[in-house]
Amino acid sequence: xxxxxxxxxxxxxxxxxTSSLPPHDNLLNRARKVFSPLPSxxxxxxxxxxxxxxxxxxxxxxxxxxxxxxxxSCAKCHIPGMYGTDGLPKSIGNRCKTNPRNSPSxxxxxxxxxxxxIGNRASVEDQAKQALIGPTSFGLPSYEEAERILRGIKxxxxxxxxAFPNEVEPVTVENFAKAVxxxxxxxxxxxxxxxxxxxxxxxxxxEQKRGLRTFMDLGCSTxxxxxxxxxxxxxxxxxxxxxxxxxxxxxxxxxxxxVTKKEADKYVFKVPSLRNVAMTPPYFHDxxxxxxxxxVRIMGELQLGKTLTEEQIGEIVAFLKSLTGTIPxxxxxxPTLPKN
Amino acid sequence: xxxxxxxxxxxxxxxxxTSSLPPHDNLLNRARKVFSPLPSxxxxxxxxxxxxxxxxxxxxxxxxxxxxxxxxSCAKCHIPGMYGTDGLPKSIGNRCKTNPRNSPSxxxxxxxxxxxxIGNRASVEDQAKQALIGPTSFGLPSYEEAERILRGIKxxxxxxxxAFPNEVEPVTVENFAKAVxxxxxxxxxxxxxxxxxxxxxxxxxxEQKRGLRTFMDLGCSTxxxxxxxxxxxxxxxxxxxxxxxxxxxxxxxxxxxxVTKKEADKYVFKVPSLRNVAMTPPYFHDxxxxxxxxxVRIMGELQLGKTLTEEQIGEIVAFLKSLTGTIPxxxxxxPTLPKN
Numbered sequence: 001x002x003x004x005x006x007x008x009x010x011x012x013x014x015x016x017x018t019s020s021l022p023p024h025d026n027l028l029n030r031a032r033k034v035f036s037p038l039p040s041x042x043x044x045x046x047x048x049x050x051x052x053x054x055x056x057x058x059x060x061x062x063x064x065x066x067x068x069x070x071x072x073s074c075a076k077c078h079i080p081g082m083y084g085t086d087g088l089p090k091s092i093g094n095r096c097k098t099n100p101r102n103s104p105s106x107x108x109x110x111x112x113x114x115x116x117x118i119g120n121r122a123s124v125e126d127q128a129k130q131a132l133i134g135p136t137s138f139g140l141p142s143y144e145e146a147e148r149i150l151r152g153i154k155x156x157x158x159x160x161x162x163a164f165p166n167e168v169e170p171v172t173v174e175n176f177a178k179a180v181x182x183x184x185x186x187x188x189x190x191x192x193x194x195x196x197x198x199x200x201x202x203x204x205x206x207e208q209k210r211g212l213r214t215f216m217d218l219g220c221s222t223x224x225x226x227x228x229x230x231x232x233x234x235x236x237x238x239x240x241x242x243x244x245x246x247x248x249x250x251x252x253x254x255x256x257x258x259v260t261k262k263e264a265d266k267y268v269f270k271v272p273s274l275r276n277v278a279m280t281p282p283y284f285h286d287x288x289x290x291x292x293x294x295x296v297r298i299m300g301e302l303q304l305g306k307t308l309t310e311e312q313i314g315e316i317v318a319f320l321k322s323l324t325g326t327i328p329x330x331x332x333x334x335p336t337l338p339k340n
Numbered sequence: 341x342x343x344x345x346x347x348x349x350x351x352x353x354x355x356x357x358t359s360s361l362p363p364h365d366n367l368l369n370r371a372r373k374v375f376s377p378l379p380s381x382x383x384x385x386x387x388x389x390x391x392x393x394x395x396x397x398x399x400x401x402x403x404x405x406x407x408x409x410x411x412x413s414c415a416k417c418h419i420p421g422m423y424g425t426d427g428l429p430k431s432i433g434n435r436c437k438t439n440p441r442n443s444p445s446x447x448x449x450x451x452x453x454x455x456x457x458i459g460n461r462a463s464v465e466d467q468a469k470q471a472l473i474g475p476t477s478f479g480l481p482s483y484e485e486a487e488r489i490l491r492g493i494k495x496x497x498x499x500x501x502x503a504f505p506n507e508v509e510p511v512t513v514e515n516f517a518k519a520v521x522x523x524x525x526x527x528x529x530x531x532x533x534x535x536x537x538x539x540x541x542x543x544x545x546x547e548q549k550r551g552l553r554t555f556m557d558l559g560c561s562t563x564x565x566x567x568x569x570x571x572x573x574x575x576x577x578x579x580x581x582x583x584x585x586x587x588x589x590x591x592x593x594x595x596x597x598x599v600t601k602k603e604a605d606k607y608v609f610k611v612p613s614l615r616n617v618a619m620t621p622p623y624f625h626d627x628x629x630x631x632x633x634x635x636v637r638i639m640g641e642l643q644l645g646k647t648l649t650e651e652q653i654g655e656i657v658a659f660l661k662s663l664t665g666t667i668p669x670x671x672x673x674x675p676t677l678p679k680n
Binding site for chain 1: 399404405409410411421423426427428619630667669673674676679680
């Protein structure tokens with residue numbers, strides 16, 4: 001016992017200090033204080049997920065007949081095969097109307113503090129509901145019209161009844177929102193970075209690990225942190241100078257000021273999640289930047305006041321690629337839409 | 341042996357004549373002379389199907405970046421979950437342009453004599469190719485522009501090289517067409533009617549069998565026959581009177597006359613395949629009729645000069661529902677699109 005204690009003490013003495021730990025061991029511990037792996041689903045007390053709701057929600061996600069010109073579905077601007085975005089600077093909705101901002105991915109979105117770039121949607125359910133009457137999205141004149149259309153497609157009744165049993169009239173806009181929300185709450189994309197956070201230090205390559213370290217050292221993770229590597233707070237875009245000086249934005253977007261009318265919220269946006277960011281160009285709220293390398297460089301200068309080296313940019317981009325995840329197979333299997 | 345022969349002879353004697361056979365037995369024999377079950381794939385000597393081509397073709401089928409406004413993919417007008425159609429009277433292409441005609445399903449289409457309502461596309465490959473520069477579809481200014489875009493999306497090179505090995509430059513419009521065509525040649529939807537034709541007489545219900553008989557007795561199968569229950573010939577729409585008198589069409593479409601400039605081809609269209617017809621409203625080349633019952637009634641009057649009874653219409657619609665097939669699962673699993 002005395003010998004054992006002595007050995008332990010000796011081992012403690014030779015344990016290297018934090019700064020001389022093997023780089024990735026140290027890195028994993030640091031990363032775990034800042035980031036967390038994805039949950040299996042993004043649950044909600046208000047909208048418990050059931051298979052029946054998810055089935056209905058997935059079907060509704062592809063439904064075009066609930067838009068004023070019958071061409072817009074959720075999937076129009078959130079194409080699963082494009083990682084829940086549409087590849088456009090700004091989305092095109094009904095009757096070719098341009099949306100005010102870039103389409104944010106629906107993947108891993110339900111866990112954010114709010115939805116949309118300026119946080120003017122409380123949840124994925126709220127977003128799905130309001131999209132129905134959004135002038136540039138589905139463009140319906142009213143929720144009543146949405147319900148009239150859904151009730152007119154006979155095949156939906158059975159799906160709604162199964163998803164919302166024991167309701168006198170289950171085919172409602174509220175239930176549309178809950179069903180689409182339930183589906184979106186299943187859209188998590190576990191990535192090599194999650195494997196790393198769970199302890200597999202070989203899940204990231206050496207350059208990716210250097211990038212992760214740089215990402216934390218520079219201060220990117222001050223805002224891009226947590227489960228979603230972003231999505232958890234609001235922040236002014238352009239701390240060191242106006243963002244449009246570097247992004248080349250054609251219009252100046254006042255961001256969250258439109259929601260709160262507070263001067264302090266001018267040019268404030270939700271910090272976007274960086275999950276799957278390598279797969280979702282173009283970048284920023286107005287899709288003004290096409291290349292991820294440019295987006296990283298601009299962020300360094302605008303937010304941190306730092307001119308990043310090409311090496312730093314390369315490392316960070318390599319790290320960001322470790323956030324590219326796997327879309328759940330079930331989400332990729334197209335539903336058959338009910339007939340009129 | 342002598343006894344055995346005698347029994348056989350006796351059995352032959354008591355075998356009922358054709359006219360007194362059980363109705364559906366007789367019906368199966370009649371149907372087999374007019375219709376054939378679907379093949380497993382719709383092959384082509386010019387474009388042999390390989391898994392690599394199909395994988396590339398499915399990916400390209402969902403690609404929006406090859407349209408002039410980056411919103412149009414093949415899947416925009418041929419939504420797999422809507423049985424390869426878009427549910428609109430006439431499709432909406434790039435920049436909200438209205439296409440001249442209703443979107444025909446891509447399911448089971450490769451086996452038709454030609455593509456499009458007026459047969460102005462020789463094959464699914466030809467259709468895919470020409471769509472790239474179609475003013476109301478993808479709207480690109482040239483094939484060169486299509487190739488420039490495809491070559492600019494780096495992730496495609498590997499997919500094209502695998503699909504077209506040993507070619508110096510595989511990323512071409514010709515190979516785009518072959519890949520999309522190969523994918524579309526896999527889009528067969530076997531249905532209860534195919535099971536019936538293969539000998540399972542219980543695959544159709546009694547009303548469906550009566551409908552099949554009525555369909556043949558009335559003469560519908562004079563044009564809607566073969567593997568695709570249509571798709572095999574051209575025919576004037578409106579034999580007994582101008583079609584627009586009954587369909588309520590807002591514009592008069594001269595049909596195949598636009599292709600051949602022959603007077604005899606005025607108002608001539610490709611006889612549409614009736615496979616999955618119950619799932620693909622609205623009907624006719626201009627989507628002018630919403631309900632299948634109305635479409636059947638109108639066809640009886642326009643093409644056969646017969647006023648169908650409600651019972652006949654109901655039976656025929658029941659039979660047509662037996663043509664609703666199963667979309668191959670692989671076709672429903674969305675591909676991930678390569679990034680820029």
